[in-house]
Amino acid sequence: LGKPSAEKRLLPPGPRKLPFIGNLHQLGALPHRSLQHLSRKHGPLMFLQLGSIPTVIVSSADMAKEIFKNYDSVFSGKPLLRAANRLGYGSSVSFAPYGEYWREMRKIMMLELLSPKRVQSFEVVRFEEVKLLLQSIALSPGPVNLSELTLSLTNNVVCRIAFGKRNRGGADDANKLEKVIKEHVDHSSERTGAEHEDIVDVLLRVQKDPNQAIAITDHQIKGVLVDIFVAGTDTASATMIWTMSELLRNPKTMKRAQEEVREIMKGKEMVEEIDLSKLLYLKSVVKEALRLHPPAPLLVPRETTEACMIKGFEIPAKTRVLVNAKSIAMDPTSWENPNEFLPERFLDSPIDFKGQHFEMLPFGVGRRGCPGVNFAMPLVELTLANLLFRFDWELPRGLGIEDLNMEEAIGITIHKKAHLWLKATPFHE
Numbered sequence: 001l002g003k004p005s006a007e008k009r010l011l012p013p014g015p016r017k018l019p020f021i022g023n024l025h026q027l028g029a030l031p032h033r034s035l036q037h038l039s040r041k042h043g044p045l046m047f048l049q050l051g052s053i054p055t056v057i058v059s060s061a062d063m064a065k066e067i068f069k070n071y072d073s074v075f076s077g078k079p080l081l082r083a084a085n086r087l088g089y090g091s092s093v094s095f096a097p098y099g100e101y102w103r104e105m106r107k108i109m110m111l112e113l114l115s116p117k118r119v120q121s122f123e124v125v126r127f128e129e130v131k132l133l134l135q136s137i138a139l140s141p142g143p144v145n146l147s148e149l150t151l152s153l154t155n156n157v158v159c160r161i162a163f164g165k166r167n168r169g170g171a172d173d174a175n176k177l178e179k180v181i182k183e184h185v186d187h188s189s190e191r192t193g194a195e196h197e198d199i200v201d202v203l204l205r206v207q208k209d210p211n212q213a214i215a216i217t218d219h220q221i222k223g224v225l226v227d228i229f230v231a232g233t234d235t236a237s238a239t240m241i242w243t244m245s246e247l248l249r250n251p252k253t254m255k256r257a258q259e260e261v262r263e264i265m266k267g268k269e270m271v272e273e274i275d276l277s278k279l280l281y282l283k284s285v286v287k288e289a290l291r292l293h294p295p296a297p298l299l300v301p302r303e304t305t306e307a308c309m310i311k312g313f314e315i316p317a318k319t320r321v322l323v324n325a326k327s328i329a330m331d332p333t334s335w336e337n338p339n340e341f342l343p344e345r346f347l348d349s350p351i352d353f354k355g356q357h358f359e360m361l362p363f364g365v366g367r368r369g370c371p372g373v374n375f376a377m378p379l380v381e382l383t384l385a386n387l388l389f390r391f392d393w394e395l396p397r398g399l400g401i402e403d404l405n406m407e408e409a410i411g412i413t414i415h416k417k418a419h420l421w422l423k424a425t426p427f428h429e
């Protein structure tokens with residue numbers, strides 16, 4: 001722990017010596033539970049010397065508001081993380097330093113890849129893939145591994161949207177990515193009109209556009225594809241699994257969510273995206289699951305781009321910053337009964353998860369906040385609505401809800417440690 005000096009340098013109150021609690025170079029090993037405990041003890045802005053890395057932990061809605069309302073750009077830098085750099089071909093948007101490349105790529109993401117129009121154009125992909133999921137559950141002779149099924153659903157959806165085809169083994173293999181790009185170049189004349197474009201088509205079109213501020217290389221295209229896979233598949237399936245797990249632990253909530261969807265969808269075969277706006281209770285259920293189980297509980301690490309003063313404390317340039325979204329969302333000063341799963345709290349509340357309400361930041365905040373929120377949520381909600389509409393769910397082999405293991409696995413995305421196996425009974429009106 002840095003010693004507080006007379007001129008109020010970094011983050012004084014708290015113990016003088018803290019144990020080394022984690023190595024942030026190991027991206028997957030962020031001990032957010034330990035941090036939650038420490039934040040509770042030492043306040044909303046805590047300084048830790050993690051190995052050689054001076055790190056600030058932000059753990060309250062007020063502190064997050066102060067920082068991201070007034071110093072968003074200062075807190076929008078990214079540390080150079082070797083693992084992330086290698087995974088994203090040195091061209092990942094999530095880990096790009098705050099500068100020209102990030103700005104231009106983010107603009108392309110927002111305007112071309114993840115725009116409302118583009119997301120809408122993939123509605124049929126989401127519908128077809130959810131339908132296949134429901135069929136495979138209905139045909140399964142025994143309990144289903146919902147963790148695996150939802151992960152393969154999100155993989156298939158992202159593969160079809162990105163490459164135009166179902167799962168080809170993800171985006172973790174450089175040769176496969178190169179092959180996909182080459183196939184798209186070779187067959188580009190066969191595709192006509194923006195409505196047939198997948199993400200690779202769009203990136204290749206943007207690459208050729210002389211009006212773009214930067215010339216995108218093939219390497220950078222691969223980096224963006226990896227970003228979309230890494231950021232978009234795990235997180236969405238983790239959200240589905242945490243939501244289903246909480247519903248199983250809370251049978252009254254499960255019943256209310258099922259009654260809502262079954263009442264509204266009476267006589268229909270499947271929930272469609274157009275129906276989602278009517279499922280207000282389900283939306284509250286998903287919000288509550290994101291509050292209690294943000295898939296990225298420490299968001300993605302940031303780094304200050306220059307020195308600044310936050311509430312009287314000087315934070316030097318190049319300080320690592322972790323926003324403890326999990327602690328913030330479970331802070332008793334912002335939330336009543338913060339540990340309980342109570343979707344009703346959102347029914348009459350304006351609080352949303354898009355980064356405007358600092359009490360809850362599962363998609364992050366500010367200019368580095370998640371650009372994929374409107375891409376992820378229709379799939380998450382459509383899947384959950386159909387699972388609840390079409391099946392009754394229980395733990396297999398006579399297990400009771402007290403047997404449901406809610407332990408978290410360690411990783412940059414927090415999954416449930418034990419896969420969620422469930423017995424599904426088709427619902428007939």
Ligand code: HEM
Nearest residue numbers: 094231232235236296299300363364365368369370372376
């Ligand atoms: C439930 C699903 C998702 C969750 C919970 C989630 C969460 C997050 C979080 C917490 C961050 C860091 C934000 C910050 O530091 O303030 C982030 C960044 C990012 N997310 Fe997501 N995400 C999800 C889905 C997606 C999807 C579907 C995509 C793309 C298709 C995506 C693309 C990205 C990108 C590119 C960044 C980096 C943005 C930047 O640095 O400018 N995410 N996401």
